[in-house]
Amino acid sequence: MSIMWISSAVAQTVSVAIAEWPPYAVKSLEDGGKYTKRVIDSLKSAGFKAHLVWHDNWLTAYNRTQVAKDDASIFWVCNPERADHFYYSNPFQVIQTVMFHLKSNNYQWNNLSDLKGRGPFGITTAYYYGDNFSEAAKKYNFNLREVRRESLVFNLLIYGRVNYVPTDILNGLELIERHVPKESQSYITYNPKPIEVGYLHLIIAKSHPQAKIILNGINKAIALLDDKYAKQLALKSLKDSCPTIEQAL
Structure with a gap:
């Protein structure tokens, strides 16, 4: 687990598990490509020092995030079974x-x-x-x-x-x-x-000791997105994008 809470004046460091999913996530491109970069940049704007942790496949990224070895993972669609183990962020892309x-x-x-x-x-x-x-x-x-x-x-x-x-x-x-x-x-x-028609989210393990704080920070970051991809979102809350998921914080 890499998240560090030092003081309000210091950026909160968050590790984001990721794997190849072109064109959304491309390891060979700077900052993972434009789709990944927009989210990482928004996290920085919200006060996070976010860094990508690349894995060989998404199953490894999922498993590492589930046991809070990585703080969050990016590019996941809602799934009721996964919601037993994870909090979902608000949607950031269609x-x-x-x-x-x-x-x-x-x-x-x-x-x-x-x-x-x-x-x-x-x-x-x-x-x-x-x-x-x-x-x-x-x-x-x-x-x-x-x-x-x-x-x-x-x-x-x-x-x-x-x-x-x-x-x-x-x-x-x-x-x-x-x-x-x-x-x-x-x-x-x-x-x-x-x-x-689906929506992409970040996920955070419910077992993570700072899960709710991370989730609130990520949702703050997503709210800062103001580009064509954000404007394509007709539904901007988790309740709307994932109606089958009951997420109590």
Whole structure:
């Protein structure tokens, strides 16, 4: 645990667990890329000395945050099961999850119920694809094939091992550009109708001794955001963005 409370005149140091999730989190870019930087900068404006702690995957980032080895983690969507262990910040960005597939797979569908028996679906360990997909996967017994690293998921699609890949639009396009052979990239498309409109949050373990103080500070930082991404937020409170979560402080 790295948070230090020295005095009101000294910045409060907070470690933020993170892993690669391009274009939102890119280790090779300064400050993790523009999406990460905007949040870290807002934390600094709110009086935090925030620093990123990069992990090999999101499962490790999640686990480290859960046991308060890192003070918070960034880029998480609401999940009622995770809410048993974590406090969620107010939302700081909107994302849209769509279903990627091969162009040769021209099956026409309107609702997730239409995809019953149409799998397998390629997903990444520790990722949550929103309530809609999660509930449909359980209700219609979707055949899910998990990979530990998201860099592998579109290769499952190219080689015919899965038929669909649900993911955020920007993340999906970035993964295709980075990890799918150039000659195969044009074979992939996506249904533009979102299966989920989600909101990104920071999470703090409820077991963290300073959890509520950190959460209040992070929410103060988020309120300072005043850019196009903040203006896209129609819903700015946790109650609105995560109606299935009861979070008592």
